[in-house]
Amino acid sequence: MKRKGLITVLSGFSGAGKGTIMKHLLEEYPGRYNLSISATTRNKRIGEEDGREYFFKTREEFEEMIKNDELLEYAEFSGNYYGTPKEYVNRLVDEGKDVLLEIEVNGALQVRKIFPDSVLLFVTPPSAEALKSRLVGRKTESMEEIENRLSISSKESLLMDKYDYLIVNDKVSAAVKEVHDIIECEILRTGRNSVMIEKMQRELALYKK
């Protein structure tokens, strides 16, 4: 009997490097992970493609998905909707495939409610200063937007302890290895190995005196 896929949720401050970690995970462990592609109403950035980074939707389309209960979670964030199409995740998990979800804090806690067995990882830079430099450095947001994101981060930080694991993203290669190792180790949890446990119990019962 095949195990169900593991759902790993990656959250973290805007600018913490979640996207980079995800990219490396997919590159370094080809075929190992399955990405859930989110739907969003935010503008496409240069180099992004519809159906690859995100499913880009209009507000009207997105609200239609909400209405039809097609989303595992969704949230409004910096004036845009972000959400996870439900059907795709369910299908992957049933096929025994491990799924990575990159979701902001409130959405992550929604996923945990629907999938109590999911693993929640929080990515943070080593300091608030490092976070600010990264946001400034990537030159995709205005100073006002950066201040806004840092303000959101301060609120998100209050929910860090709701997560299972903390990834301090100082060196990307180390953070990528940590995420991968956590997933591999979570697969070894007794709660995910009841088939093997029951097999040993059955086989050993023959030796009971």
Add this chain to the structure above:
Amino acid sequence: MKRKGLITVLSGFSGAGKGTIMKHLLEEYPGRYNLSISATTRNKRIGEEDGREYFFKTREEFEEMIKNDELLEYAEFSGNYYGTPKEYVNRLVDEGKDVLLEIEVNGALQVRKIFPDSVLLFVTPPSAEALKSRLVGRKTESMEEIENRLSISSKESLLMDKYDYLIVNDKVSAAVKEVHDIIECEILRTGRNSVMIEKMQRELALYKK
């Protein structure tokens, strides 16, 4: 502020390869792990040394330790006492050192009560047949003793799901890596990183609007 040491308890069927895994962990990660040496009343095997594998005690000495509450846990097993001297473990944990304990099932669950934060690993061969061959192969027990150990294993198997992780010891090198990785990942749990979490919360609070 230094983190407290992590207590990892390794249990498993007699013949599952716990001792071999422990030996490899100490050899492959020199200085990384601290072994708690148990006290026992069982006979010294060839090659074993007092104060290295075990503290070998007479029944009278062991019962004196029980009376003086000097043991973190103890159990009688195959007619012999096995126990973990308490003081040594407490000292290592306070110094931030990660401790490995090789303890049988009932003792492991006692440790969990005293240290709820400890991590419990159960080692099993891939099948009951593999377990029996290993016991026969090591030629340290009589056939009667082997049957007795398998009978004990059948009882122990009913408590496997009280453990956190299941290590299927098929290849020793893989099992050793799994144990090491589990410990490294457990150190990343949010519950063990409250100092870092509070630091980020404090630093980001300055950006709150």
